[in-house]
Amino acid sequence: MPFANFKVPAGTLDEKQKEKIVTRTTELYVEIYGERARAGTMVLVEEVTDGGWGIGGNVLTLAMLEQSPEA
Numbered sequence: 001m002p003f004a005n006f007k008v009p010a011g012t013l014d015e016k017q018k019e020k021i022v023t024r025t026t027e028l029y030v031e032i033y034g035e036r037a038r039a040g041t042m043v044l045v046e047e048v049t050d051g052g053w054g055i056g057g058n059v060l061t062l063a064m065l066e067q068s069p070e071a
Contacts, residue, residue: 001040002029009062010047018045
């Protein structure tokens with residue numbers, strides 16, 4: 001069974017955007033594995049609370065990500 005897990009900052013996607021991730025990811029797996037993959041494809045969109053993730057040992061927040069590189 002194909003499986004994809006997307007982790008996104010909480011509150012940054014609406015329901016329609018999450019649905020788009022699910023449907024497009026499923027279509028990608030079908031394109032790769034064929035129609036047999038559709039029924040078993042699982043796509044999980046997880047919302048991570050602000051400050052609950054980081055890169056390079058640094059905790060990141062949504063406010064930090066929204067800042068322009070010049071700031």
